[in-house]
Amino acid sequence: MKICLFDPGLENNSGTPSANLGDLIIQEAVDREIKSLFGDFELIRIATHTFPDQKHIDIARKSPLILVGGTNLLHWRMKEYRQWAILLKQKIQINRAVLFGVGWRKYEELSPDFYTKISLKAVLSNRLFHSVRDNYTRTQLQNAGIKNVINTGCPTMWPIKDIKSHEIPQEKAGNVLIMFTDYSKEPDLDKKLLELALSKYKKIFIWPQGRGDLDYICSLLSVTGLSAILLNNNAINNITNLISDTNFSVIILEHSIDAFKNFLISQVQFDYIGTRLHGGIKCLLSKKRSLIIAIDNRAKEIGRETRLPTVSRSDLDYMSKWIDGPSTTNITLDINPINTWKSQFKQFIN
Numbered sequence: 001m002k003i004c005l006f007d008p009g010l011e012n013n014s015g016t017p018s019a020n021l022g023d024l025i026i027q028e029a030v031d032r033e034i035k036s037l038f039g040d041f042e043l044i045r046i047a048t049h050t051f052p053d054q055k056h057i058d059i060a061r062k063s064p065l066i067l068v069g070g071t072n073l074l075h076w077r078m079k080e081y082r083q084w085a086i087l088l089k090q091k092i093q094i095n096r097a098v099l100f101g102v103g104w105r106k107y108e109e110l111s112p113d114f115y116t117k118i119s120l121k122a123v124l125s126n127r128l129f130h131s132v133r134d135n136y137t138r139t140q141l142q143n144a145g146i147k148n149v150i151n152t153g154c155p156t157m158w159p160i161k162d163i164k165s166h167e168i169p170q171e172k173a174g175n176v177l178i179m180f181t182d183y184s185k186e187p188d189l190d191k192k193l194l195e196l197a198l199s200k201y202k203k204i205f206i207w208p209q210g211r212g213d214l215d216y217i218c219s220l221l222s223v224t225g226l227s228a229i230l231l232n233n234n235a236i237n238n239i240t241n242l243i244s245d246t247n248f249s250v251i252i253l254e255h256s257i258d259a260f261k262n263f264l265i266s267q268v269q270f271d272y273i274g275t276r277l278h279g280g281i282k283c284l285l286s287k288k289r290s291l292i293i294a295i296d297n298r299a300k301e302i303g304r305e306t307r308l309p310t311v312s313r314s315d316l317d318y319m320s321k322w323i324d325g326p327s328t329t330n331i332t333l334d335i336n337p338i339n340t341w342k343s344q345f346k347q348f349i350n
Contacts, residue, residue, distance in 0.1 A: 001041045001348060003034065004063035006084070006097065008071040010047035013056060017257075018049060019211035022278040023071060024257045029156040030069040030100060037345055048073060051085045057093050065348050066094060070101025070133060070155055072298065074140065076108045078116040088115075091123035099130035101155040104137040107297045112144040120144050131155075131341045134301035150337045153306060156281045161333050169289045170326040172271060175243065176201040177263070177283065179274030180220070182212030184295045187220060189313055193293075194224050194250075196316060197273065200323045203243050205268070207253040207260050209276045214255055226250050233259040240267055264288070273319065277302070284308075289329070291322055307332050 009027025011018045018024060034043065044063060046056045048071070060066050073084040083105055112120070124130060124146055132138050133154040141149045152158075176197050180190055197204050204226075208214040221228050228250035231239065236259065242251060253259045260279070264286040272283035272290040277299045280292040294300045294310040303310035307330055311318050 001038055001065070002044065002063045003038065003041050004044045004046065004060040004066045005030070005034070006048050006060075006066070006068045006086075007045040008048045008069050008073070010045055010049065012050045013047050013052065015045075021209045021255070021257050021260065022276060025156055025278040025282050026070055026101075026154075029154075029158070030067075033100075033155055033158065033342075034067070037342060038349060048084050048086075051087065052090065057090050060094055060097075065345070066097040067100045068097050068102060070099075070103065070131070072103045072105045074102060074120075074137065075105040076110055076112045076116055076140070078112075078119055081105060086123070088119050088122065091119050094123050096125040096127070097123050098125050098128050099132060099149075101131050101133050101152060102137065103133045103154070103298055104140050107136070108140075112140065117144045120146055128344055129341050131338075134298070134305060136297055136301045150341050151305075152338045152341050153333060154278075154281070154302060156278055156285075157302070157306065157308075157331075157333060158338060159285055160281075160331055161335055163285070163287060165328060165330050167287050168284065168329040169287075170328055171289075172200070172323055172325050173269040173289060174201065175203045175205060175268055175270040176323075177205045177207060177270045177272045177274070177288075179207055179209055179272075179276035179279045180213055180216055181275040181295060182210045182216045184275065185216060186313060187223070189316075190220055191224055192316055193273070193319070194220060194226065196320060196323075198226065198249055200320070201271075204250045205253060205263070205270060206250060207263070207279065208255045209260075209279050214252070217252060221250060228252055230254070231259075233262060236262045236266055239263070243268065271323065273323075275313070281308075284329070284331075289327065291319065291327075293319075 008023045075081040130149045131152040138149045138151045227248040230252045233254045275293045275295045280290050283290045292299045292310045
């Protein structure tokens with residue numbers, strides 16, 4: 001079977017991976033579920049970050065199934081904010097795309113505008129259910145006239161149903177992994193988070209998930225005066241020796257998905273505290289005690305609906321109490337909407 005996937009994990013249609021490594025975490029989850037659903041299939045990827053050529057649209061039109069991989073692609077003014085880079089005339093040609101764990105860009109006071117309503121009705125299937133990651137996105141789509149929508153939660157979280165609460169530590173680890181967000185800078189609060197972490201943990205690790213995170217991290221460290229080293233992915237095997245080195249307080253991991261994955265499976269015991277949602281979810285799936293700092297609608301909505309551990313960015317008192325613990329992770333994930341969304345694809349399976 002041939003499946004066309006509009007893939008947020010691609011920077012362009014030459015196959016370059018997205019520089020926002022959170023997109024690769026989403027891509028991994030989408031790929032996992034597609035493989036689980038369809039088994040033997042041919043997957044054709046089209047980037048969401050760059051406009052497709054007509055040849056890509058023709059390929060999509062010839063595919064029996066067109067999926068749109070989950071990320072915050074939707075917005076009330078989609079002509080102005082093109083999170084999904086695609087023209088209206090191309091949307092009209094596609095006509096039957098199915099959303100897979102997609103979210104709304106941010107909280108908005110206004111309902112979707114006329115262009116957004118027309119373009120969504122043009123590109124999306126009116127027959128199959130669309131999967132969105134929270135009720136806010138579901139409501140916004142319904143306001144745009146798209147009624148066939150199911151809140152399945154984010155597909156990055158679906159495997160958490162197999163993790164028992166007691167498998168995630170309740171007590172503070174010796175070290176901490178922090179993530180910051182380059183497009184949502186709060187230097188004063190982020191500086192205070194670093195200072196809090198320094199007072200509570202032996203070593204601070206930082207992973208730059210986004211394309212501009214490393215520059216922001218370096219600017220924060222320059223004003224805090226904390227000593228740091230940048231750890232190449234090849235050196236992660238020696239990471240346990242670096243923890244006892246008192247010459248520096250902070251270890252910055254390489255900006256690569258492999259560096260993050262290798263750190264997760266290393267012998268380092270750590271908690272996660274940070275503004276990056278998908279990096280935090282990946283830590284939870286690796287059974288790490290985690291606290292997501294909610295800086296936008298994504299973490300707030302998912303936290304409200306699933307009990308994903310979240311905290312307001314300014315609530316440093318809560319962060320301090322959470323660090324000292326104990327804390328229990330009790331995420332609730334409703335699998336019924338997930339199964340409903342999946343079951344509709346039986347017609348495509350040979």
